[in-house]
Amino acid sequence: MTTLDPIPLWIDGRPVDARSGRTFATENPATGKPLAAVQEAGPEDVDAAVAAARAAFPAWSRMTGTERGRILHRAAQILRERNDSIAHLEVLDTGKPVSEAMAVDVASGADCLEFFAGLAPAIAGEHIDLGGGGGGSAGGGAFAYTRREPLGVCAGIGAWNYPIQIACWKAAPALACGNTMVFKPSEMTPVTALELAKALAEAGAPAGVFNIVQGAAETGAALVGHPDVAKVSLTGSVPTGKRAMAAAAATLKHVTMELGGKSPLLVFEDADIENAVSAALNANFYTQGEICSNGTRVFLHRRIRDAFVDAMMPRIGRMRIGDPMDPATTIGSLISKPHMEKVLGYVESGIREGATLLCGGARVTDGACADGWFVAPTVFEAPDDTLAIAREEIFGPVMTLMVFDDEDEAVARANATPFGLAAGLFTRDLARAHRVAARLEAGTVWINDYNLTPIEMPFGGVKHSGLGRENGLAAIEHYTQRKSVFVQLGDVATPFT
Numbered sequence: 144m145t146t147l148d149p150i151p152l153w154i155d156g157r158p159v160d161a162r163s164g165r166t167f168a169t170e171n172p173a174t175g176k177p178l179a180a181v182q183e184a185g186p187e188d189v190d191a192a193v194a195a196a197r198a199a200f201p202a203w204s205r206m207t208g209t210e211r212g213r214i215l216h217r218a219a220q221i222l223r224e225r226n227d228s229i230a231h232l233e234v235l236d237t238g239k240p241v242s243e244a245m246a247v248d249v250a251s252g253a254d255c256l257e258f259f260a261g262l263a264p265a266i267a268g269e270h271i272d273l274g275g276g277g278g279g280s281a282g283g284g285a286f287a288y289t290r291r292e293p294l295g296v297c298a299g300i301g302a303w304n305y306p307i308q309i310a311c312w313k314a315a316p317a318l319a320c321g322n323t324m325v326f327k328p329s330e331m332t333p334v335t336a337l338e339l340a341k342a343l344a345e346a347g348a349p350a351g352v353f354n355i356v357q358g359a360a361e362t363g364a365a366l367v368g369h370p371d372v373a374k375v376s377l378t379g380s381v382p383t384g385k386r387a388m389a390a391a392a393a394t395l396k397h398v399t400m401e402l403g404g405k406s407p408l409l410v411f412e413d414a415d416i417e418n419a420v421s422a423a424l425n426a427n428f429y430t431q432g433e434i435c436s437n438g439t440r441v442f443l444h445r446r447i448r449d450a451f452v453d454a455m456m457p458r459i460g461r462m463r464i465g466d467p468m469d470p471a472t473t474i475g476s477l478i479s480k481p482h483m484e485k486v487l488g489y490v491e492s493g494i495r496e497g498a499t500l501l502c503g504g505a506r507v508t509d510g511a512c513a514d515g516w517f518v519a520p521t522v523f524e525a526p527d528d529t530l531a532i533a534r535e536e537i538f539g540p541v542m543t544l545m546v547f548d549d550e551d552e553a554v555a556r557a558n559a560t561p562f563g564l565a566a567g568l569f570t571r572d573l574a575r576a577h578r579v580a581a582r583l584e585a586g587t588v589w590i591n592d593y594n595l596t597p598i599e600m601p602f603g604g605v606k607h608s609g610l611g612r613e614n615g616l617a618a619i620e621h622y623t624q625r626k627s628v629f630v631q632l633g634d635v636a637t638p639f640t
């Protein structure tokens with residue numbers, strides 16, 4: 144049994160114990176055993192972290208973008224050098240397969256730091272000519288310019304599925320823009336944010352620029368309600384996002400909300416079936432289905448339904464569910480027992496409401512899975528879109544197939560949801576691909592692929608899946624505010640002679 148050293152808070156450039164005197168335990172979901180004791184931040188700890196971030200803000204925000212970028216770049220390098228050890232910690236904390244964590248989680252975080260490190264020196268305002276001038280010294284004229292200024296202390300609040308990636312996706316743009324941050328990881332996965340804090344400190348980030356408080360909803364709420372926090376960026380479920388946004392309104396904070404989804408994947412009759420199957424598998428079983436943008440509603444054109452299912456089932460049969468630390472494992476453990484029970488509850492409801500179970504549908508307890516929260520990759524075929532498994536976010540390895548007959552019907556059914564995080568479509572018809580992409584109500588649409596989130600591309604939801612965007616140039620909009628400076632070169636015009 145692996146246990147880790149106690150997890151401290153990180154405030155003002157160093158690890159500290161919580162003033163609250165409280166700790167909580169985090170578990171290794173693959174074994175059901177305790178992994179580490181974690182210091183739990185109370186209101187006084189949140190105050191201390193926000194105060195440290197506030198004290199660090201003036202000097203950090205006055206640095207040039209080039210100077211800030213250099214530090215972020217070094218932090219990215221440090222994360223890459225420690226890829227394997229951080230990936231192992233991530234596997235212990237999340238239960239995801241080590242092959243994924245080694246290839247994606249840390250690298251995506253480092254990519255993000257590099258992207259915003261490069262962008263930092265280019266964050267600039269604009270010059271606006273307001274005419275006039277040219278008439279000698281009395282002719283005057285005016286112009287304006289805008290300054291892109293940081294917001295101040297930003298709060299980052301993370302979900303448990305991609306802990307280090309989420310920490311980086313929030314810290315990198317915030318810090319590049321000259322803000323400072325207090326980050327709260329999910330209470331389910333408190334381990335790896337500390338690795339980002341250490342990397343930033345070693346890279347030269349001054350004390351207080353990036354701080355970590357640990358804890359659950361209460362700690363998150365203390366951050367969201369804090370009068371000295373200017374912005375909240377939260378990744379989590381829709382109900383939590385709504386609560387946090389309502390609380391942030393009391394002090395009129397900026398918000399970015401990256402919330403849940405029930406995204407559609409449309410496979411048209413002219414699709415490349417093998418690639419469509421690959422995408423559907425990625426869109427439902429990567430990270431054992433615990434991905435916000437997953438394409439869990441797979442709409443198949445009636446003519447290719449059989450070919451799709453025939454191509455997919457053997458590939459599901461070859462998936463390896465087991466010890467997440469085994470490089471051959473492709474399906475790891477769900478995050479917790481209650482979450483596994485929730486996923487299995489949806490499986491029961493699917494059967495009860497009349498869906499056909501094509502595979503999976505049960506907990507796995509063989510061999511290395513005995514003490515963890517493993518669920519077999521599950522595929523349902525649903526007779527219509529009214530079933531709970533076709534409407535609600537399950538956040539586990541459960542795919543629901545549905546059949547459609549024409550494009551208008553497919554688009555209407557795809558859009559018939561309060562969520563709008565993502566969507567995908569497979570077709571060889573170029574005109575249809577772009578027509579349908581334009582009609583889908585989603586923050587991201589993948590054509591002939593699924594779930595790729597390169598840092599260069601803005602990511603975020605529409606409708607109840609959130610607001611604001613992470614990544615890409617778009618993120619700069621959400622971590623800066625414009626100041627307009629008007630400059631008069633001539634006399635002041637006034638009726639008050």
Ligand SMILES: NC(=O)C1=CN([C@@H]2O[C@H](COP(=O)(O)OP(=O)(O)OC[C@H]3O[C@@H](n4cnc5c(N)ncnc54)[C@H](O)[C@@H]3O)[C@@H](O)[C@H]2O)C=CC1
Nearest residue numbers: 301302303328329359360363364379380383401402403435
């Ligand atoms: N759109 C996106 O980018 C992503 C969205 N998600 C969504 O996250 C959810 C799964 O993650 P969970 O950690 O279970 O979500 P959650 O909503 O339970 O918690 C998210 C975070 O918010 C904190 N929190 C809870 N109540 C709070 C409050 N009142 N004020 C402030 N903070 C509070 C939690 O401690 C946690 O750190 C899914 O719905 C998933 O779709 C997950 C990953 C990416």
